[in-house]
Amino acid sequence: MPEENSRPSWDQYFLNIMREIGARATCDRGHAGAIIAKDNRIIATGYAGSPRGLQHCDDIGHLMKKSFDENGNLKENCVRTTHSEQNAIVQAALHGVSTNGATAYLPMEPCFVCAKMLVSAGIKKIVCDKHYHDAGLSRQFLKDAGIEIVVLNDEVLNYQKNNS
Secondary structure, eight states: OOOOOOOOOHHHHHHHHHHHHHTTOSOTTOOOEEEEEETTEEEEEEESBOOTTSOOHHHHOOOEEEEEOTTSOEEEEEOSSBOHHHHHHHHHHHTTOOOTTOEEEEEEOOOHHHHHHHHHTTOOEEEEEEEETTOHHHHHHHHHTTOEEEESOOOEEOHHHHOO
16 A cells, blocks of 8 residues: 655755755854745755855864853854855845745744844744744744744754854
């Protein structure tokens, strides 16, 4: 008896491709990829990496910056790389592709800077694989902007602890 077709949903399809795009990332702290799709077609992709023409973390090491969060906890972030969703937005802009009304597919909820960029880019929906431990302000901004955010897995990614 033939097996039932286990065709993935559009969201799962794009998230699967997003993971493969993330394999191109050049900062081992987060091999993140991003897809921007419109009408079930990919219009832009991006992955975490240094700006065009600059050296990558994987080649010369991380450029770490220390700061404190709102609770006074010390955190360190690599500032050499551009986030995957930022690179996807930039790729769309470089090639004259409108992101207005599109859906972004991300490995986790966006950081605050990326959330603001996604709002400004006209993204109307965000589909994420996981929650992000520091996404509270991002969630509020996305809600205030009327952007639907769907997180498919209840797992919370504590990026700071898992990838330092």
